[in-house]
Amino acid sequence: MKVKSTVIAVLAFLCSFSVTAKSYYFVGSHFPTILEQDQQGTVIGLGADIAHEICRRLGHELVIDIMPLKRALKMVEQGHADAIIGPYKSLQRQQYMQFSALPFYEDPIVFFTKKNSDVTWAGNFASLRKDVIGITRGWNYGSEFKRNKSSLTLSEVASVKASFLQLMHNRVDLVMTHPRAALPIIDDLSISSKVIMLSPIITVNQGYYGFTKQRELNEFIEDFNSEFNKMLISGDIVQLNSKYGLSFVARE
Template sequence: MKSPVRAAARSSAVRALAALLLAVPACAAVAAERLVVGAAFSRVFEQAPNGEWTGLGVDIVRALAARAGDTVRFQLYPWPRAQAMVAQGQADILVGAYKSPERAARFAFLDHPFYRDRMVFFARAGAGAAVWAGDYGALKQVPIAAVRGWHYGENFDQARSGLQLSEVPRLENGARMLLLGRVALLAANERNLQPVLAQLNIVGRVAEQGPALSVQDGYLAFPRQPRHQPAQRRYNQLFTEMLERGELGRMARKHLVQVP
C-alpha cells in the first residue's frame, strides 16, 4: 500500500507542474520567425529606399508578433506570387488581401479586417462624357485596365468575361496606358493610385468616374495547411484583443488609412 504522505506529496507535485505549464504562454511552444509577404500597397505595406518597412500592416504584424513571442521578416513580391507563396505554405502571413470566395478557399483569414478601400474606375480628366454609370453592359466596347491579381468585387468578376480587359502587372502600367489613351478606364483604389500619379507627375490628369465598383476590406491571411493553424488562431486572438482596446484606430490615424 502506498504511503498517504507520499501519495499526497506526489499529487501536490503534479498539481504544481500543471500550474507551471499553464503559466507558460501558449506562444512559447510555437514561437518562430514568420515570413510576411505582400506587394507594395501605399500606407499599408511598403519598404522605403533606406530599407525601412512602413505601413499600417507592418505596424500591426510587428505588434502581434511581439505579443506572440515571434520574430518577423518582411518581403515584397508581385501580388500574384505573394498570394501563391502563402497559399502553398511557403510564407506565413499575407498582408492586405481582400476577401473573396476563391481566396477564402485558399487562405485562412483573420476574423476581422484592418483597413477599407473603395474600388473605382478612373478616367482621363476632361476625356468627355462619362462611360461608366454603374452598368457593366455599357462597357463591352470600352478598353479597361485592371491590375493582375487584384479583387474588384463579385459584380466585376461576374462581368469580367464580357469586358475588354487588359491585366497589367503593376498599377503604374495601367496609369500610363490610361494617359496614353490605350485604355479608357483604369480600375483601382485612390489610396494606391494617388502616390503613383505623384510619382509619374500626372496629378490632376486622372479623375474618378461614376459610382464605386465595390467596397473592399483588407485582411491578414495565413496558409490553410494544418501546421499553420496554431499561429493563425493565436494571431486571430491577439488581433481581436487589439481591436477591443482601440489600438487599430490609433494606428490607422498615424498612416491615414480608413478602417472598417
C-alpha cells in the same frame, strides 16, 4: 534557499518561453500605406505594424518580405510562407488560405479616366462594352465585375502605374483601382490635372491577413485573432491607422 528558488523559477520561465516562441514568415506585395519599404529598405505600413505588434505580444519573431502579388499568393498556396498581408477575400483564395477573423483596412474600387473622356459610368458595366479597361494582374474587383468580365475589353498589366501610363497613351479608356494606390501615382506622374475619378464606386474591398492551410497554424491564428481584437478594443488599431493618415476602423 529563497534566492535559489527564485533563480530556478526564472530559469523555468525562460525555458518555457523559448519552447513556445516561434518565428513566422509573412509575405505581401507593395501596397501604399499598407505594406511598403522606406528609403533604408525597412518594411513599413499598417499591415506590417499590426503584424509585428501582435507577434511581439505573443512572444514570436516575424520576418516580412515584399514581392509581386502573384508570387506572394503562390508562396502561401504552396506553404512556403505562413501568411500574406492585406489580400482581399475571394472564394478561390479561401481554398488555400484561412483569413483573419477581421479585416484591418478597406478600399473602395473606382474608375479613373481622362478629364476630356466621353466615357459614361453610372454603375452599369453594360455601358462600358465599347471601352478598354485597365486592370492590375491578381487583383479582386468584386462580384459584379466578375459577372460582367467576359463581356468587357480588358488590358491586364502588372501594376497600377502601368495602367495609368496606358491611359495617358490612349491605350485604355479607364483604369480600375482604388484611390489609395492611384493618388500617389497620379502625383508621381504629374497628371492630376488630366485625370478624374468617376462615381459611383464599383465595390468596397476589405483587406485581411491570409494564413496558409499547408502548415499547422490553428493555434497561432487563434492567438493572432485574439490579440487583434484586443488591439481593436483598446484603440491601438485606430492609433496605427492614424499614423498612416487612415481613418478606417476594422469591422466585419
